Amino acid sequence: MRTKLFHGLAALGFVGAGFVAGAIGLAVGGPDRWYARLVKPAGNPPGWVFGPIWSTLYVLQGLSGYRVWRAGAKGALALWGAQLGLNALWTPLFFGAHAPRAALADLIALWSTLGAYTVSAWRVSRGAGALVLPYWAWVSYAGYLNAQITRLNPPQRKLASVL
Numbered sequence: 199m200r201t202k203l204f205h206g207l208a209a210l211g212f213v214g215a216g217f218v219a220g221a222i223g224l225a226v227g228g229p230d231r232w233y234a235r236l237v238k239p240a241g242n243p244p245g246w247v248f249g250p251i252w253s254t255l256y257v258l259q260g261l262s263g264y265r266v267w268r269a270g271a272k273g274a275l276a277l278w279g280a281q282l283g284l285n286a287l288w289t290p291l292f293f294g295a296h297a298p299r300a301a302l303a304d305l306i307a308l309w310s311t312l313g314a315y316t317v318s319a320w321r322v323s324r325g326a327g328a329l330v331l332p333y334w335a336w337v338s339y340a341g342y343l344n345a346q347i348t349r350l351n352p353p354q355r356k357l358a359s360v361l
Contacts, residue, residue: 223289
């Protein structure tokens with residue numbers, strides 16, 4: 199028989215997984231001089247907004263994942279894990295590699311996977327699906343920002359030295 203403590207720890211583990219995904223990205227780097235020099239689109243939020251928003255979203259998506267796990271929905275849980283991995287990859291691509299186009303491709307995959315997860319989670323538990331709707335909305339907004347940064351900042355060609 200599973201106890202309340204077990205379920206509390208399991209829920210905490212799912213929430214913690216989101217924060218670990220975020221920490222992986224931040225370990226590679228965050229906004230730097232390269233980012234400061236980029237032309238940003240209209241509606242680009244100030245940097246201080248990201249911490250509170252992502253903290254809230256990691257809690258919500260973790261609780262959603264916990265509900266799906268508790269229901270035993272392995273397919274939905276696989277999608278939850280996939281979206282978490284894609285989420286963890288975006289920051290190293292964008293900020294670490296300074297590759298906004300690659301980051302945009304990752305973000306499109308994240309958005310699609312998160313959409314599939316949301317539908318799948320909703321079928322398991324409306325609450326689980328509803329918990330990730332703000333996350334999906336934020337990823338949609340992030341997609342706009344990433345796409346506009348890509349459009350506004352064409353790649354710089356490096357000149358090869360010929361001797």
